Amino acid sequence: MVRWEPGAAGRLREAAMELYVERGYEQTTVAEIAQRAGVTARTFFRHYADKREVLFGGSETLEKALLEGLASAPAEAAPLAVVAAALDAAAGPLGRDHAYSRRRQSVVDANAELRERELIKMARLGAALAGGLRRRGVPDPAATLAAEAGIVVFRVAFHRWxxxxxxxxxxxxxxETLTSLRAVTA
Amino acid sequence: MVRWEPGAAGRLREAAMELYVERGYEQTTVAEIAQRAGVTARTFFRHYADKREVLFGGSETLEKALLEGLASAPAEAAPLAVVAAALDAAAGPLGRDHAYSRRRQSVVDANAELRERELIKMARLGAALAGGLRRRGVPDPAATLAAEAGIVVFRVAFHRWxxxxxxxxxxxxxxETLTSLRAVTA
Known part of the structure; x- marks a missing residue:
């Protein structure tokens, strides 16, 4: 029988989220997160650069999923269909843990610095998508417009979720949100 | 004969931009800006909260122009047509001083903090547009999608300009950029 044995990174993430919800993000220290996870601060810093990183460490996974989805689209697909494939690929890992995502969102929403960090993250994802489209031969402004339209769909759909x-x-x-965007711009 | 006599706010803005371009934004102090404009630091602070505000003070004018344009659209206009009217109204004041806008953009592009501030500004304008559409009776997600699509068009067009x-x-x-977006999402 296999026991569920989460790694330190997962335990630290869970401990951090508990503390952010209980006390607020600003009031929580790395030492407290490490203590609740039953590890040392040194171990914390082996997994995360700082307490903000715990909330944003997943953005690389997300970017990777988007770009893999983009690469999986057929060569002849229209730019927005390519973006739709990217969103579909990202929805898998992103949509896995609703309870965690809800807690994370409440922490981000309550803090101006984290809201800004989230905007920067989305801007980076948009730039990555546009770059991916350009590498597929989509010229500008179509590449930027399709990528940014995709990010709008992503944000609105994620917010609803x-x-x-x-x-x-x-x-x-x-x-559904992409269909609504098509209707709005038709 | 009338002599061109710009007010202190305009002189401070011009002095700040010169210094930001010459020395870089980070290396410029409020005291230096005031000195170059021939006023005291006290006068500077009567017009701007800090040296960043010199670059972002125009965003209220921009929001006002967008919302006035939005209000000017006929009641029966589709959400994206309302947004188009808002962009048209904003293009007037925003498109007035190309040389200034180019210098400002080079300063913003060179500094991570200012790029983030610009993202926040655009997010606020998007929220203001979405709010304006909702007040016109446009339901969500159409209001948010039309507003955010408008902000994408705004950013891409402004960047090209x-x-x-x-x-x-x-x-x-x-x-033209709105037409391209319609083509991409068609």
Missing amino acids: VEAPEPADLGRLMR | VEAPEPADLGRLMR
Whole structure:
């Protein structure tokens, strides 16, 4: 029988989220996170650069998923269809833990610095998508417009998903939101 | 004969921009800006909260222009047509001083903190547009999607305008970019 044995990174993430929700992000120290996770501060810093990183460490995974989805689209696909494939690929890992995402969002929403960090993250993802489209031969402004339209869909769909108390299918919400965007711009 | 006598705010803005371009934003102090404009630091602070505010003080004018344009659209206009009217209204004041906008952009691009501030500014303008659409009776997600699509068009068109060494018509660029977005999402 296999016991569920989360690694230190997962335990630290869970401990951090508990403390951020209980006390607030600003009031929580790295020492307290490490203590609650039952590890040393030194171990914390082996996994995360700082307490903010705990909330944003997943953005590289997200970017990777988006770019893999983008690469999986057929060569002849229109730019926005390529972006739709990228969103679909990202919805998988991103939509896995609704309860965690809801807690994370409440922490981010409560702190101006974290909200700004989230904007920067989304801007980076948009730039990565636009770069990926250009590498597929999509010229500008179409590459930037399709990528940024995709980020708008991503944000609106994710917001709807995280606002709902029950976990919906994030991929389906993204497809519905893309359809709404097409209707608005038709 | 009337002598051109700019007010202290305009002289301070010009002095700040010169120094930001010459020495870099970070290396410039409020005392130096005031000195170059021939006023005291006390006068500087009557016009601007800090040296960053010199670069972002125009965002209220911009938001006002967007919302006035939005209000000017006919009641039966589709959400994206309302947003187009808002962009058209903003293109007037924003597109007035190409040389200034180019210098400002070079200063913003060179500094991570200012680039972040610009992202926050655009997020606020998007929220203001979405709010304006909701007040016109546009439901969500259409209101948010139309507003955010408008901000994408705004950013891409403004970037094209400011990148060009010669001043083009910003309003025309915005309309062209909106047409490109419609093509990409069609």
